[in-house]
Amino acid sequence: MKPPVFEYHRPASLTEAVDMLGGLENARLLAGGQSLMPMLAMRFAFPDHLIDLNRIPALAGIAEDGGTLRVGAMTRQRDLLDHPVVRARLPMLAEALEQVGHRQTRNRGTVGGSLCHLDPAAELVAVATALDAELEIAGPRGARTLPMAAFPLGFMTPALEPDELLTGLRFALPALPQGACFTEFARRHGDYAIVSAAAILWPRDGRIGRASITLGGVGPVPVRLEAAEAALAGQRADAESFAAAAACCGALDPMDDAQVPAWYRRRLAATLVRRALTTAWERADVR
Amino acid sequence: MSAEPVRTVAFGVNGETREATIPVRRTLGDVLRHDFGLTGTHLGCEHGVCGACTVLLDGRAVRACLMLAVQAEGHEIRTVEGLADAAGALHPLQQAFCDHHGLQCGFCTPGMLTTLVEFLADCPDPTAAQVRVAISGNLCRCTGYESIVAAVLDAAARMRAA
Amino acid sequence: MTGFPDTRVLGRDVPRKEDPALIRGRGRFVDDIHLPGMLHAAFVRSPHAHAAITAIDTAAARAMPGVRAVFTLKDLAPHLTDTRLVVAMPSPAYRLELHRPVLAHSEVVHVGEAVAMVVADDPYRAEDAAAAVDVQYDPLPAIADCVAALRPGAPTAHAGAASNLVAEMVVEYGAVEAAFAGAALRIQKRLLVHRGGSHSMECRGLVAVPDPIEDRLTVWNSTQMPHACKRMLCDLLDLRETQVRVVTPDVGGGFGPKLVIYPEEVAVPLAARLCNRPVKWIEDRREHFVSTTQERDQAWDVELATDADGRILGVRGVLVHDHGAWTARGLNVPQGAVAAMPLAYLVPAFRMTIKVAATNKVPVTPIRGAGQPQGVFAMERLLDEAAAALGLTRDEIRRRNLVPAERMPYATPMRTRGGIAVTLDSGDYPLCQRMALDAADWTGFPARRGGGGAVRRGIGLSNYVECTGRGPFEHVSVRVEPSGRIVVATGAAAMGQSTATMLAQVVAEQLGADLGRVDVVTGDTAAAPIGLGGSNSRQAVLAGSSAHAAAVRVKAKVLEVAGELLEVSAQDLEIVDGMVRVLGVPGGGVSLGEVARAAAGQAGFVLPGTSGPALAASEEVVIDAMTYANGSCVAEVEVDTGTGAVRVVHLVFAHDCGRALHPRIVEGQLMGGIAHGIGNALYEFMAFDENAQPLTTTLAEYLLVTATEMPKVTILHHESPTPLNPLGIKGVGEAGVIPIGAAIASAVEDALRDYGVRIDRLPLSPVDVLALLDQSTVLPST
Numbered sequence A: 001m002k003p004p005v006f007e008y009h010r011p012a013s014l015t016e017a018v019d020m021l022g023g024l025e026n027a028r029l030l031a032g033g034q035s036l037m038p039m040l041a042m043r044f045a046f047p048d049h050l051i052d053l054n055r056i057p058a059l060a061g062i063a064e065d066g067g068t069l070r071v072g073a074m075t076r077q078r079d080l081l082d083h084p085v086v087r088a089r090l091p092m093l094a095e096a097l098e099q100v101g102h103r104q105t106r107n108r109g110t111v112g113g114s115l116c117h118l119d120p121a122a123e124l125v126a127v128a129t130a131l132d133a134e135l136e137i138a139g140p141r142g143a144r145t146l147p148m149a150a151f152p153l154g155f156m157t158p159a160l161e162p163d164e165l166l167t168g169l170r171f172a173l174p175a176l177p178q179g180a181c182f183t184e185f186a187r188r189h190g191d192y193a194i195v196s197a198a199a200i201l202w203p204r205d206g207r208i209g210r211a212s213i214t215l216g217g218v219g220p221v222p223v224r225l226e227a228a229e230a231a232l233a234g235q236r237a238d239a240e241s242f243a244a245a246a247a248c249c250g251a252l253d254p255m256d257d258a259q260v261p262a263w264y265r266r267r268l269a270a271t272l273v274r275r276a277l278t279t280a281w282e283r284a285d286v287r
Numbered sequence B: 001m002s003a004e005p006v007r008t009v010a011f012g013v014n015g016e017t018r019e020a021t022i023p024v025r026r027t028l029g030d031v032l033r034h035d036f037g038l039t040g041t042h043l044g045c046e047h048g049v050c051g052a053c054t055v056l057l058d059g060r061a062v063r064a065c066l067m068l069a070v071q072a073e074g075h076e077i078r079t080v081e082g083l084a085d086a087a088g089a090l091h092p093l094q095q096a097f098c099d100h101h102g103l104q105c106g107f108c109t110p111g112m113l114t115t116l117v118e119f120l121a122d123c124p125d126p127t128a129a130q131v132r133v134a135i136s137g138n139l140c141r142c143t144g145y146e147s148i149v150a151a152v153l154d155a156a157a158r159m160r161a162a
Numbered sequence C: 001m002t003g004f005p006d007t008r009v010l011g012r013d014v015p016r017k018e019d020p021a022l023i024r025g026r027g028r029f030v031d032d033i034h035l036p037g038m039l040h041a042a043f044v045r046s047p048h049a050h051a052a053i054t055a056i057d058t059a060a061a062r063a064m065p066g067v068r069a070v071f072t073l074k075d076l077a078p079h080l081t082d083t084r085l086v087v088a089m090p091s092p093a094y095r096l097e098l099h100r101p102v103l104a105h106s107e108v109v110h111v112g113e114a115v116a117m118v119v120a121d122d123p124y125r126a127e128d129a130a131a132a133v134d135v136q137y138d139p140l141p142a143i144a145d146c147v148a149a150l151r152p153g154a155p156t157a158h159a160g161a162a163s164n165l166v167a168e169m170v171v172e173y174g175a176v177e178a179a180f181a182g183a184a185l186r187i188q189k190r191l192l193v194h195r196g197g198s199h200s201m202e203c204r205g206l207v208a209v210p211d212p213i214e215d216r217l218t219v220w221n222s223t224q225m226p227h228a229c230k231r232m233l234c235d236l237l238d239l240r241e242t243q244v245r246v247v248t249p250d251v252g253g254g255f256g257p258k259l260v261i262y263p264e265e266v267a268v269p270l271a272a273r274l275c276n277r278p279v280k281w282i283e284d285r286r287e288h289f290v291s292t293t294q295e296r297d298q299a300w301d302v303e304l305a306t307d308a309d310g311r312i313l314g315v316r317g318v319l320v321h322d323h324g325a326w327t328a329r330g331l332n333v334p335q336g337a338v339a340a341m342p343l344a345y346l347v348p349a350f351r352m353t354i355k356v357a358a359t360n361k362v363p364v365t366p367i368r369g370a371g372q373p374q375g376v377f378a379m380e381r382l383l384d385e386a387a388a389a390l391g392l393t394r395d396e397i398r399r400r401n402l403v404p405a406e407r408m409p410y411a412t413p414m415r416t417r418g419g420i421a422v423t424l425d426s427g428d429y430p431l432c433q434r435m436a437l438d439a440a441d442w443t444g445f446p447a448r449r450g451g452g453g454a455v456r457r458g459i460g461l462s463n464y465v466e467c468t469g470r471g472p473f474e475h476v477s478v479r480v481e482p483s484g485r486i487v488v489a490t491g492a493a494a495m496g497q498s499t500a501t502m503l504a505q506v507v508a509e510q511l512g513a514d515l516g517r518v519d520v521v522t523g524d525t526a527a528a529p530i531g532l533g534g535s536n537s538r539q540a541v542l543a544g545s546s547a548h549a550a551a552v553r554v555k556a557k558v559l560e561v562a563g564e565l566l567e568v569s570a571q572d573l574e575i576v577d578g579m580v581r582v583l584g585v586p587g588g589g590v591s592l593g594e595v596a597r598a599a600a601g602q603a604g605f606v607l608p609g610t611s612g613p614a615l616a617a618s619e620e621v622v623i624d625a626m627t628y629a630n631g632s633c634v635a636e637v638e639v640d641t642g643t644g645a646v647r648v649v650h651l652v653f654a655h656d657c658g659r660a661l662h663p664r665i666v667e668g669q670l671m672g673g674i675a676h677g678i679g680n681a682l683y684e685f686m687a688f689d690e691n692a693q694p695l696t697t698t699l700a701e702y703l704l705v706t707a708t709e710m711p712k713v714t715i716l717h718h719e720s721p722t723p724l725n726p727l728g729i730k731g732v733g734e735a736g737v738i739p740i741g742a743a744i745a746s747a748v749e750d751a752l753r754d755y756g757v758r759i760d761r762l763p764l765s766p767v768d769v770l771a772l773l774d775q776s777t778v779l780p781s782t
């Protein structure tokens, strides 16, 4: 399990990285390496060139900017998890990050790497979708932004041209009172989720004003449970409404694999939606 | 690609600057072990799951099998060989592992120790549950972990008292 | 624990001798060995579960940078006396001879089978070249499932074989038919038990060093069996015993598979001789998943007969066992499984038919527990079912059947695979069960069960008896050097279970109680002429007994010679630390080193004492009968009916392994086994698809228990010293794993009792649990 031969490049700036990415044949970006290095060791990937993003200071860092939190693509998952603004204003993001791998992988793994790797079960992919993050992308044709919902094109396929890279993302800091919960089911602590559910409830007059429900792990890309969201609007926040919302999972058409059949993911999704909604409501400031 | 690209790298290892000219694809784990002779860092899976290869990179616990050695350029690495003090006295965690039978075959031990050095620096007064989470990325097939958790709680108490 | 009442180091938690090096990262594992000019081997492995090899082209690989040689079987055969590894333990039951080749040449029969070997300057380049070896395969139908393998018309795992039936055996005693005919209750069950791989954290590996000057070969090998490995090398490479040395360095865990001799262990030393350079091969984790032996599927069709009071009248059934593609060791796993089944109980009549099926999967050999967890699972599942049918509690039906303490030693009607009578030597099984029940507050459980929410709580119980200390002997020599140091050498091999500490304790107890003075050499064929190595929880029992006997002899010699030097009677002397002195008189005396020097003799002078030169003795205490350890386990679990997850809340483990040489090491061994048992019950599953392609080949897919999955564990000790060895000890290396699956299954069934489901398989994944709930026709009361 040793990586195959490749050439190694270490750009010092974003421009240099973009130039390399556009100029080199069969090149691959190396971020935290927590997914790419195992793929190299198992010889599932054979890049001719690795472009190491770890020496580009502008790509890392977290800044609060008006009503948004801007996170550089090369920000380590651990740094985002520890950030006081995340803890205080985006607790659901912290809740999700705590379940991404382990201390050692979060110390090295990056936010951008997780989003671009786009594992269907990745917590960050689900939570960035739930939080409607906005992605910043750079390439030879300049910079552009994209809502997270439009980023996953299919199974592990981000909406990036081969010569583009993700430079950062922005989270809107919540203005209205809300309750949020990210919950997942994984076999062991730190494993990828089999299914994850992110629920946000905005209370209005003691009832549910608006609801957002996002599922990870049920399809190749995150799924918004729109039918349930619509059904919950204006409802009383009780076990009955939450069970009805969870029942919407019956219509999901999840992935089927040797270890985890589709029916199980569907059942799990229903359980997690119900539990996420219940906890989100407990956390919502209804008084 | 056939010709094997190489680079000369220099980085700190346990307080000394080490230099080597190596193929760029060599992992940090292999370079520490086979180029620098620091065989205390073990490789149990080479795909990032077992934690045996954990070293400290500028004080943070990372998998040495998931880094290229060339990426360590200019950084400071600390391995299990660098945990005892200059006079050779064991780190309190090492002593506690011996006292509590926290190691059997000892293969997972270096990765456990390096992970825990960082953890106790972040969290000097942990609960047993926090210790379990801290080492959830380190596999041990021998101990069942109980003795390791006991050792960490004891070491933490000793370090707070010191 | 009562331990050893009048001892200085035996039975005490002394610091381990292994720790000082390991804790500083200064161990010497096989991959830590570096030699000048060393080359690295990599293997080309079959991607097919079953295929004919039509051509192997190594030209491209040979031409790659850094490549020194590429070998196929054709290249190796002229240098081998046999191209097959004949390692099967004897049995008349074989129907198929399945000795595996050193490298596959005409047919591959499992994914991962080695086909060719590349030797290169570094492991990266060796791996590059291995990928460039062009092997042409003609795929053949593969058989994955052991039950399907025995159906008529099933594809055969080996082309041209008459069938997949490797062996068929019957283990039988008593009047089985009569027992069933007259029974008030008969219970029948079909059970499926899967155990996975061993997954020691260190994979396999070896370094072979040729010495062209003296035409010798030294092999550092991460093995549990250095002497067997040496024998195989002498046989296959046609070398004399004096030419080969096999040394086991520090071993990063064994757990069974490292007692097998593998193709790589012959191919790599031969490559070293052919290249005339040291050659290293370190198995990587992916190879470990497809080439290191495993324990996998067993299908049990079993029946239990009891009288109206729940007393067992008989057990019968058929066990179908997945053998894998080759006989890499023998039939001992299914034999061990069946033997373990009735041991804890009075079972007057017993007949189990064992059918061993070849499949196109990695060969099966013992993993920690060696079939016994499966046998215990089968028995305990039957007992739970019988208790329910009779309206007895699960503890009561066991109490009525456990072998009572007053019947010890109890000669069962069984024999071991070696034909030796099975006599339960000591123990109080009902007491262990009571200890476990009390510590788990079994009677108070109904109050903890709670209501009928999404999370259900249950409790379960199991008992086991484990055969340990497989004889016939282990070699140990003890010598006091003129420096005053004590050297202990043994054929036993260490793999993390503190063998050096244990032997040092036994020897130091006799020779001054200073552990720092004792050097222990394990697993080196140059230091011990013979040895059986590490398996069957045997090291403490066999090597410990020999060490004790040898140390007692050396002590007598020390006292005799010292007596002469000091002109006092030997009876009035004692050894304390490094000094031999008059009993209770500190200061004075003579040092162990001086005694050793005197005993070494001088040309022309008469030797002191009457028992010959040197302070040395070696022993191979022969103990044929095995000693039987026992225990009881209570598991309390929570089952989440929304996810299917099972969480173990508390495990109580009450056991008896005779006297404990080092209580903390005993607990460590048990705890490791318990974690392994939880893995086998709930997490570990070596999955293959229907074409025998492995599906779980990374540690992210094959789930080992981590610290966050471990429950609260309470271990209780009872000590019934065995009369079979002078120290009164029984083996403990595997005990932890044996009853866990059975106890957890019992607890899960109890937790889901409102649903009326039966737990008839292990491991139990969350998917399995929800599937069971879905199939349940009983509506739970919520």
Ligand SMILES: Cc1cc2nc3c(=O)[nH]c(=O)nc-3n(C[C@H](O)[C@H](O)[C@H](O)COP(=O)(O)OP(=O)(O)OC[C@H]3O[C@@H](n4cnc5c(N)ncnc54)[C@H](O)[C@@H]3O)c2cc1C
Pocket: A028, A029, A030, A031, A032, A033, A034, A035, A036, A037, A053, A073, A074, A099, A100, A101, A102, A105, A108, A109, A110, A111, A112, A113, A114, A116, A117, A119, A121, A122, A123, A124, A160, A164, A165, A166, A167, A190, A191, A192, A193, B047, B048, B049, B137
């Ligand atoms: C033991 C273990 C457990 C883990 N558990 C989890 C888990 O529970 N949940 C989870 O989500 N993840 C888990 N991971 C994966 C981890 O989160 C990775 O950090 C993440 O998937 C990839 O991030 P990275 O920075 O390491 O990226 P890399 O591995 O360096 O790159 C991943 C991919 O993204 C591309 N890429 C990286 N950065 C950019 C960029 N800026 N623009 C464009 N493309 C880019 C790379 O080219 C590569 O294809 C685990 C990993 C390990 C080793």
Ligand code: FES
Pocket: B042, B043, B044, B045, B046, B047, B048, B049, B050, B051, B052, B053, B054, B063, B064, B065, B066
């Ligand atoms: S060797 Fe690096 S995590 Fe296993």
Ligand code: FES
Pocket: B102, B103, B104, B105, B106, B107, B108, B109, B139, B140, B141, B142, B143, C201, C252, C253, C496
């Ligand atoms: S002590 Fe052996 S793997 Fe942990």
